[in-house]
Amino acid sequence: MLPTVRGVLFDKDGTLFDFNATWMPLYLETADEVAGGDKALALRLLVESGYDEVTRRLDPRSPLAAGTNQQIAEIWARVAGGEWSVQRLTRRFDANFAKSMAMRPTPVTDLAVLFGHLKRKGLRIGVATMDSHAAARAAVETFELVGLVDFVCGYDSGHGHKPGPGMVEAFCRAVELPARDVAVVGDTPHDMHMARAAGAGLALGVLTGVSPREVLADHADRVLASIAELETLLA
Known part of the structure; x- marks a missing residue:
């Protein structure tokens, strides 16, 4: 009872x-932007934060599935390096992910x-x-x-x-x-x-x-x- x-x-x-219909297109778009069009780096960003390239699913315990924008940014800043600081990435995530409503999830x-x-x-x-x-x-x-x-x-x-x-x-x-x-x-x-x-x-x-x-x-x-x-x- x-x-x-x-x-x-x-x-x-x-x-x-x-989830997949709403968020995976945004994750793929943002990874490509951060990687500057480098497909290998974009894939590494996703994999390091919870994406399985074989199953094309997310680890349900990963930052991409259940974390904050800042937690994802911390990983991507480490992997991408260069001009992408945690703060800049967090702002980019907030802006890009806000598109989810405009795209009608x-x-x-x-x-x-x-x-x-x-x-x-x-x-x-x-x-x-x-x-x-x-x-x-x-x-x-x-x-x-x-x-x-x-x-x-x-x-x-x-x-x-x-x-x-x-x-x-x-x-x-x-x-x-x-x-x-x-x-x-x-x-x-x-x-x-x-x-x-x-x-x-x-x-x-x-x-x-x-x-x-x-x-x-x-x-x-x-x-x-x-x-x-x-x-x-x-x-």
């Missing part, structure tokens, strides 16, 4: 939006409909991402979720980083719920570990991101094909 759930905290990319379901159903059940809703706070707010606005989402935070919101508990704790403070009444939904082990660290009532994995079922199953209470199954699960 599932515990009582009165709030749901969603990861963004790979959970609300299809692919939602895994009709987010406004799903969130509307959850709100009518009395649930509080939050979004916690390792992308920037600005990008998270842009997603909420672009997909007409304003008024449905009670809390938004990014890696730069001052609540720490996944897999630490800070983002869940901040959500709980904002919506005045104990962690045991919150379900955390995400596509990586970092999301599941964040849920555990904060004492969340449920850790729910989804298969629309970078982690296969066998990876998530070791860390999640349940693994769902996508968040489209969430309403039935919490009925």
Whole structure:
């Protein structure tokens, strides 16, 4: 039997939006830019930060899958060297990755409909991402979720980083719920570990991101094909 759930905290990319369709084109474009068109260097940048050139998938624990822009920048600055400092790369990532909203990322379901159903059940809703706070707010606005989402935070919101508990704790403070009444939904082990660290009532994995079922199953209470199954699960 599932515990009582009165709030749901969603990861963004790979959970609300299809990860590969949204992010891999941006990663490839940015790597090519940083490498100055050197295909071998561009591939090395990606591989060093979590890309498997054989499977063409990301390691779900890697910076590209679950890290911050600065964490990726630290690796790429070391590999690329030259004029690309960590600070310059972080600014470039923030600018390039902001394009994700302009490119209309692919939602895994009709987010406004799903969130509307959850709100009518009395649930509080939050979004916690390792992308920037600005990008998270842009997603909420672009997909007409304003008024449905009670809390938004990014890696730069001052609540720490996944897999630490800070983002869940901040959500709980904002919506005045104990962690045991919150379900955390995400596509990586970092999301599941964040849920555990904060004492969340449920850790729910989804298969629309970078982690296969066998990876998530070791860390999640349940693994769902996508968040489209969430309403039935919490009925």
